[in-house]
Amino acid sequence: MKRTIHLLTLLLISGLVYSQSLIPIPNANERPAEDSRHISEQSSQHIQEKVVDVDVISISSVSNIFTILNVAQNQVHYVPELEALSFVHRQDIGEFPEGGSGTVRYDISMDQGANWTLDIGPITPQMVSTNAMVPISTPAGEDVIRGCRYPNGLIYNPPGNTDMNNAFYVSVGPALFTEFGDAVGWGSNYFSSTKLDGSDPVDTYQVFLGDDIAGGVDGLITTLVQGGEAVHAMSSGGANNDKQLIWRGVLDEEETEFEWSVTEIEPEWKTSIAGAGANMYNGYQNMAFSADGSIGYAVFGGALEGQEDSLFIPNVYTTADQGVTWELASDNFEAGLTTVGQLLDGRPYLRNFDCVVDSDGNLRIFAEVLQLNTDYWTFFYAGYLVEYVFDGTSWEERLIGEVTNNSPGVFQGNFQDLFMHPQASISADGDVVIYTWSTTIGEDVNINPDIFGRAINTESGYITEIKNLTEESDAESFAYYNTSSPVLITGGSEYEYEVPTVCFLDWSGDNLDPVQLYYLKGMGFDTDEFLVGIEEEESPLEGLLVYPNPANEVARVSFAIEQGMKTQIRVLDAIGRIVITNDEQNSSPGIHNFEIETSVLDAGNYIIEIIADATKTTRSLNVVH
Template identity: 30%
Template sequence: MEEVTPTLMADANTPINGNRYPNGAIYNPPNNTDPANAYFVGTGASLYVNPEAGGNGWGYEYVASSKFDGSQINEAYYSTADSNRYISGGMFTNADGSVWYANYRRNAYDTNNQLWNPAYAIKLTFNSTTNSFDRTVTELPLNYEGAIDSVIVDPRIAFGPDGQVGYMVVRGVDADDDEVYPSYKPIVWKTTDGGNNWVKQPRIHYQLLDSLIAYTIPIDGDGDGTSDSLAQGSPQVPFMSQYDMTVDVDGRLHLIGSMLSASDTAAAQFGFVWVGVGTVELFHFIYDGVGSWEANRAGDWYNEDGAVGAAEVDERLQASRSEDGKFIFFTWSKSFYETIEDGNTNDFPDIYGYAYNTENGLTAGPRNFGLQPGTEWTDFEFTDVATVGYFHMLSPIAITGGEGWDLELPIVYGIPRDVTSDLMPIDYYFLRSAGFDYAELGVSGTEEAVSADYFQLQAQPNPATNETLVSFELDNDTRYSLSLLNIMGQQVADIETAQGFAATNQVRLDISSLTPGMYLLRLQAENKVAVAKLMVR
């Protein structure tokens, strides 16, 4: 690890007034190769004395920037209506050099006294004349009609590698939500022209995502204070409590979400959820940019929040991608306990990582970066971050061709000097032992070839005429890719890429349009590949 604890670079004459909750990014001017000439730009909430209305309260916003060498310090304070908000999120430097962040106006009401929380996509453009950043705000539409008030939090924004396709997401509810099962879920806008125009996307339907529902606890339909059994047939209503996001090479949105289970379906109670050990599942959501969602379980978070002073130490979900957008990465913080009797609070956080290959659907992880690669807890071979991975921050862009990994995850984490105090400083370090290799994600033919018997890969009937049922066994819950090849090894059909389970998996295959002859079923899973023959009559 390498210490990276920041020092204060504020101008002595800067009118700081309660500035809090900073959200920052790096801007590198075109053709610049000297780090000292790059800029840090940040934004956050500020106490501000309104010159017209008076008063000194939260809700206004600052944008601050300076060169890395501490020169060219600029601060701007915004007190217009679109600045009456608090914590911004998702600061992202786009391919064209623009810096974006997301926000929303808090606790506003319309003329009908209905709660009105407009969302904002905010663009910062470098001004070479003033050596500062010009700010442009776009209000995004929410549906405020109907019986369900809009409630949104956690704004995020990100763009794909081309700089044109991007998404802004908030977590919450508006009138486009499910009237029967309202719940906190991602509300999404998409741009295809670099942020000039944003279009609200069709809402996600939790109830259509079988893999998500399978990990959702039923509500308390009979009112006895506990979750109903599955046999009672009560609704299962997922609830997203936290998320982060990124965008891949194909313009698809990827979210990592902490998914809980709602305890009621009443519109006024969509914030009530079951809590406790074993109630938080981490899901990888993929949105195709048109209207279709996919959800796959990435891991779990069976801790309860730890603490540093009064600050919560939760799962702290983070998302990233490779520069080319072909690989997606998620990280989170979790403390390991062998048994529940040993405890479950997140007081000794390790940093876990998960990777996804967009081209073949293969995944790697979750991996504990507190352990030396290839070891387990019982080996007692730890890295510097073991049990001290507090408040980690993952870069939105990973390093391709890193020091120790093909795909290195740039992570900074903090070690509190006193976990019981809010006043003692936190020392920050750069983690150099986090990443994944191409072989783990099925790149360049690195999969181990195994026989069809390894997965018990077979088709019934075989030979077949119109359709056949392909079945195979997996040892773990993992992604798989199933394709059909001709006898020359050329792909005829990409049958399915999906989440598999540690059991018998079945896929029904329509072969009615195929020319009679010999074909090959190719299964790719668990870093292995197997082939089985299929005769079509």
């Protein structure tokens, strides 16, 4: 502080004071005119221009794409205690014809994805032994299971264990059976486990057709996580999808397999005005546990009695006993819709989402929030990528990005649509979360996707810029159906925090053609990429002030520099769009004052970036009117 005061005094005496105003970017929320394309592209996405060094590594192949499509699927899994990385998939009948394409295998890497042991298994041995004709009893009589689909998988590591020999591999997911003879239909889920080396596999199948649990795609298991000493999965069911099912698997050490039980939750869903018998549950669901398993969250999209008809929002159940019991924790989500509701011309529609739990036990949801058309009960493909944080009693929201494609692409019009595939991954200590998603830049349709990402320090709230994680890699413009581990690699080969991710690239476009899968090694962020958090002693700025704060009509930024350098000031909104800026300029030694015309900004929170001599310093600004 003494050094700062001395410098300011010296500069004031010398009279070296420079003042200027910053220029607002007009219509920052609108698509730009042709002559302002460059600056507006920055303002709409604020994408970092850092070159990415990503290795695209070939792993297993599958018979068709129906292995990696769903956002809630957990297929990639990293376990820091074992330094083990895994990926689950259906097999390629070109390499393994026995058991058909619905037989499940998995891949393992012990060096952060550089080298892999492929196609371990099968972990659904009954598929092979019966040649995809596993006998099963159904309410309609005896039938057969024909194959597994959309597998979830994880390395089950007993709490405190560091020995690979004590770990298991667990996989669950939906299965098809012939239901009433010839037509292949949904109606079953598979549960399988094996020692981590693939020995002693066990698979079982459970039918959920009947009076209590009805069939249909909504009844299929969609995710798998470990929470404490148990593993947990979730699905839905009931005649009108009015029940939510949470599965719990516990290791039987004597039998080296998992015993599964199910908890039925019956939320009081509001009856939909869209059609008779329908309710306000939209089929989107996911779950997450804290690292130590002490708290877990199960999230279902929909509207409960007492909530507005036009809302599809997250409804949260929590457990504090590793999934033995669950209780409704939140029905007050509307308090978290303020900003999104203002931005969307209609009611927000929570669609695809992923979630994690941070070091404070808070639930963090990363979601596509689209614009709902309540007149026709459809949604417009326009909206935002949003982080919702739930601390057990109240909600906060943060805008992460925008929906930039107005059509999902690939399989337009059905549930295999690409959309933006939001994924959430968190560090083992719960302090850093990285959100990733799929977007095609410069096109209306998401048909040539890259994977974009943004990182947040959950303790400080500091956030990075949006970064194209596959730019200038072999995956550029071809990163289809990204699926990421819920746990980040800390201390990776390229970045301090890396997102273990699998996708497919060289695809023919036919959904029944074989697909080669790839691991993307080296996607991530370093701590110096956060917008806030540069050590003040590294900054060449002295006496940095932002005042008044909160500001109404005008805010002022003042700082001093000891020597000449290039400087630039930018004002960013909640999702990283540059809304006010000046051109980079050569600044002389002395005090520099800037006026920011806050009267043109909407009320809310903003970040002021001061870039000087290749360093970036940030301050928060609150605008009120």
